[in-house]
Amino acid sequence: MKIPAAAGFVTLMLFCLVHAEICPLSCTCKPLEEMKGWLVDCSSKGLKEVPALPVNTRKLYLQNNSMTTVRTGAFDNLQNLEEVNVSDNPWNCDCDILYLKLWLEDFSESFIANVICATPASSERKPLSQLSGNELDSCRKSLPIKCLNFFWRDLALITFAVVVLILTSFLLNTTEFPRKHLRKIVLCV
Structure with missing residues (x-):
């Protein structure tokens, strides 16, 4: 027992x-x-x-x-x-x-x-x-957006490209412009 x-x-x-x-x-x-x-x-x-x-x-x-x-x-x-x-x-x-x-x-x-x-x-x-994710406080954290910096940089690049295209087009269409000057301009760019 x-x-x-x-x-x-x-x-x-x-x-x-x-x-x-x-x-x-x-x-x-x-x-x-x-x-x-x-x-x-x-x-x-x-x-x-x-x-x-x-x-x-x-x-x-x-x-x-x-x-x-x-x-x-x-x-x-x-x-x-x-x-x-x-x-x-x-x-x-x-x-x-x-x-x-x-x-x-x-x-x-x-x-x-x-x-x-x-x-x-x-x-x-x-x-x-x-409650949805948007209603939960702090889920809507502001992400560091630096788009404005990209916008100005891209705008400057696009503007420069458009100006170059316009000038090139203008120079090619002008018959009075000597070809030797065109070569110097293209080589500089």
Whole structure:
């Protein structure tokens, strides 16, 4: 009788060690259907960012935390995910939230419906699903446009080419202009 109890204790300890290694400290993890994945509950923990998650997470609850954005790639390794809840967080709907928006749109339209923007003021209380890339602050970053410099340079080159063509045409059509002068002009250009 002592051997089965000891074996059970060792099995329980091994399960706890494996469980402790894969479950984020601030979350609660429960096995689903004979170890075919995990329910990871990180709700109401005051989290400011998504913790490292077990690869075989099937259900993920991150609602009611202090997350304002999700780092790019945070959910990319969760291939078995079936359910996610990220509602009730103070989402900052600027360009950094674009990863979450695109990921949720690919994952499921129903889950993105509950993501409501808290900031900036232009997006406050709007669902993330209704914002386009142009409405997400800082996605419209001004690119350093130096077209004006190219415009003036190109205009000068075109003007020079037109003047040369007009002069050449004029000189070729003029019968009074000696050919020896034409050769000197062409050689100079």
